[in-house]
Amino acid sequence: MWNEESDWIGSFDALLARLAECSMCSRRSGERPGAAQMDVKILDVAAEGGYGRVFRCLDVHTGALVAMKQITMVRLSQGIPAQIIREVSLLRELHHANIVKLLRVGFTENRYVNLVFEHLDYDLHQFIVNRGYPKDATTVKSFMFQILSAVAYCHSRKVLHRDLKPSNVLINHSKRLIKLADFGLAREFADDFLYTEKLGTSWYRAPEILCHSRQYSTQVDLWSVGCIFAEMVIGQPLFQVINCRDELEGIFKLLGTPTEETWPGITKLMPNLHIYCSKFDPLGLETFVTDLEPSGLNLLSMMLCLDPSKRISAEASLKHAYFTDVNWI
Amino acid sequence: MDFDLENPLGNFHDLPCDAVPSLFLIESDHIPPPNYCQSLKASDFDISVRRDVVSLISQLSCTFDPVLPYLAINYLDRFLANQGILQPKPWANKLLAVSCFSLAAKMLKTEYSATDVQVLMNHGDGGAIFETQTIQRMEGIVLGALQWRMRSITPFSFIPFFVNLFRLKDPALRQVLKDRASEIILKSQREIKVLEFKPSTVAASALLYASHELFPFQYPCFLRAISDCSYINKETVVQCYNVIQDIAREEYESVLNINSTSDTPVNVLDEHFLSLESEKTNGTNVVVTQEQDFKRRKTTDYGNNRRVPFSHFHQC
Numbered sequence: 001m002w003n004e005e006s007d008w009i010g011s012f013d014a015l016l017a018r019l020a021e022c023s024m025c026s027r028r029s030g031e032r033p034g035a036a037q038m039d040v041k042i043l044d045v046a047a048e049g050g051y052g053r054v055f056r057c058l059d060v061h062t063g064a065l066v067a068m069k070q071i072t073m074v075r076l077s078q079g080i081p082a083q084i085i086r087e088v089s090l091l092r093e094l095h096h097a098n099i100v101k102l103l104r105v106g107f108t109e110n111r112y113v114n115l116v117f118e119h120l121d122y123d124l125h126q127f128i129v130n131r132g133y134p135k136d137a138t139t140v141k142s143f144m145f146q147i148l149s150a151v152a153y154c155h156s157r158k159v160l161h162r163d164l165k166p167s168n169v170l171i172n173h174s175k176r177l178i179k180l181a182d183f184g185l186a187r188e189f190a191d192d193f194l195y196t197e198k199l200g201t202s203w204y205r206a207p208e209i210l211c212h213s214r215q216y217s218t219q220v221d222l223w224s225v226g227c228i229f230a231e232m233v234i235g236q237p238l239f240q241v242i243n244c245r246d247e248l249e250g251i252f253k254l255l256g257t258p259t260e261e262t263w264p265g266i267t268k269l270m271p272n273l274h275i276y277c278s279k280f281d282p283l284g285l286e287t288f289v290t291d292l293e294p295s296g297l298n299l300l301s302m303m304l305c306l307d308p309s310k311r312i313s314a315e316a317s318l319k320h321a322y323f324t325d326v327n328w329i
Numbered sequence: 330m331d332f333d334l335e336n337p338l339g340n341f342h343d344l345p346c347d348a349v350p351s352l353f354l355i356e357s358d359h360i361p362p363p364n365y366c367q368s369l370k371a372s373d374f375d376i377s378v379r380r381d382v383v384s385l386i387s388q389l390s391c392t393f394d395p396v397l398p399y400l401a402i403n404y405l406d407r408f409l410a411n412q413g414i415l416q417p418k419p420w421a422n423k424l425l426a427v428s429c430f431s432l433a434a435k436m437l438k439t440e441y442s443a444t445d446v447q448v449l450m451n452h453g454d455g456g457a458i459f460e461t462q463t464i465q466r467m468e469g470i471v472l473g474a475l476q477w478r479m480r481s482i483t484p485f486s487f488i489p490f491f492v493n494l495f496r497l498k499d500p501a502l503r504q505v506l507k508d509r510a511s512e513i514i515l516k517s518q519r520e521i522k523v524l525e526f527k528p529s530t531v532a533a534s535a536l537l538y539a540s541h542e543l544f545p546f547q548y549p550c551f552l553r554a555i556s557d558c559s560y561i562n563k564e565t566v567v568q569c570y571n572v573i574q575d576i577a578r579e580e581y582e583s584v585l586n587i588n589s590t591s592d593t594p595v596n597v598l599d600e601h602f603l604s605l606e607s608e609k610t611n612g613t614n615v616v617v618t619q620e621q622d623f624k625r626r627k628t629t630d631y632g633n634n635r636r637v638p639f640s641h642f643h644q645c
Contacts, residue, residue: 079431079461079464079465080465080469082435082436085436085477085479086438086479088477089436089478089479092476092480093480105473105476107469107472107473
């Protein structure tokens with residue numbers, strides 16, 4: 001019995017060791033799990049969150065700067081968490097110039113999934129806060145076109161981002177190149193359901209999400225892009241400027257409290273709407289978003305539209321008159 | 330981030346036009362390479378190993394949506410294409426089957442009982458019980474071999490698109506057609522011959538076969554709709570249709586053979602027909618052959634011709 005079991009385990013491990021040799025999940029026996037198996041040299045910790053950590057690293061083969069995101073696995077009773085498999089699988093399908101590239105995936109047993117991404121200089125949040133918002137209209141337009149190109153690509157593949165905000169928009173400084181990042185990987189993996197319900201303090205969340213609708217779709221990303229658009233123009237979050245109790249009240253103050261006429265289905269979605277807040281007349285986007293050309297303001301108003309079914313799509317946005325000015329291309 | 334694996338083209342009318350070609354363009358990324366099919370054919374042993382693992386996956390998945398076993402078997406084929414056939418150890422085949430099933434269930438957000446899986450896998454075998462850690466390690470190996478590209482585009486992904494082309498207005502009829510096509514797709518995946526075709530081709534062929542069975546008078550219109558689709562190669566669909574037809578026919582004949590050994594009495598008309606034939610020849614085999622011929626004629630209305638000749642149909 002002892003010998004039989006020992007032989008079985010030996011052959012099992014030998015089989016696994018042989019099968020383990022592959023480019024995406026390379027792991028050599030005896031080697032310490034971590035950065036080495038990912039062929040990167042850790043420079044420092046760039047960020048920490050509930051999900052794990054992000055390291056700034058050097059790729060040992062190319063010498064290029066890369067970012068390694070180390071995700072702590074939870075709920076191991078079912079093996080590798082489904083959410084991680086789904087997220088990584090999706091990232092592996094997204095190939096676009098304006099989406100951050102996933103270079104390698106590594107799996108450290110019982111502990112981490114390591115994702116190695118290309119590195120970019122900073123994110124749009126840092127750009128706005130530290131360097132002053134992009135004052136020239138050309139940069140705003142270029143950034144918007146790139147963001148919308150990436151979003152249109154994702155939506156054409158039935159992929160929603162759901163968490164678009166300036167800190168998820170990365171920038172390559174020298175090329176003024178935009179890349180979207182963090183397709184959900186920043187979320188707690190412990191319970192996806194809780195995240196879906198959780199009300200974070202985010203100025204980029206669409207009203208239908210804030211109303212707890214479970215039927216949201218691609219339009220939620222266009223609302224977020226609209227908020228980013230406004231922020232690039234005025235230099236701070238749009239709904240931070242509006243004096244309001246919470247984001248939803250801010251939205252209603254800006255655009256007017258919705259009615260069945262302006263947002264069909266709202267009374268079913270928010271039966272207590274009249275209790276929740278007073279009836280606001282719209283202050284109007286032009287009150288806060290000054291210094292934006294008329295066609296830009298028109299596009300913005302189509303993105304920040306209360307009724308999701310009337311909100312402009314990413315693809316249609318790219319064809320809007322705002323982008324037909326040949327000077328900036 | 331959210332998406333629907335089963336219907337990436339769900340709500341087809343709402344998708345931007347450029348979504349359709351993107352699916353047709355990327356589907357080849359999610360099937361085993363062409364030489365996989367040839368290498369399987371070259372070895373009877375490899376075919377039998379694949380058949381065993383496919384059978385195990387089918388046992389694990391019999392109560393779930395057909396997309397689940399299809400996805401799991403897709404992972405199996407892509408894994409074998411990458412890693413080669415495993416050594417002939419029953420426990421390794423079981424571990425691989427469980428891992429592919431588990432990964433597919435996770436991609437589809439399908440809950441399953443790990444206890445039920447263990448009971449099923451250990452039935453009739455005194456072998457090892459797979460612990461979570463063991464399955465996890467194997468899952469990691471499969472994920473690596475497939476480069477974590479688990480969102481396979483399957484034939485099921487294309488069914489809504491093609492059904493929309495057919496312009497069937499009755500939702501109940503559309504569902505019947507989809508269900509039969511799904512059944513055909515799942516059965517055909519067991520045969521390595523189908524592995525040579527792209528998912529969209531398999532979907533188109535399965536739908537055509539199902540429509541011929543269920544709606545023979547409308548079949549010519551459906552055929553025209555498929556032929557007019559610019560993303561489809563008609564000649565390849567014809568080849569795939571013939572493969573699927575053979576598979577479906579083999580299924581039918583195997584059922585017939587079972588019936589022929591039962592005590593069910595043949596009706597008077599059939600008995601008369603068979604007795605006439607038996608006067609000309611001797612031997613049980615001939616009688617069975619004649620019975621099969623008779624059944625085949627009733628099924629296809631094209632006599633002994635095993636191929637449905639496309640040119641015979643009038644274009645609508």
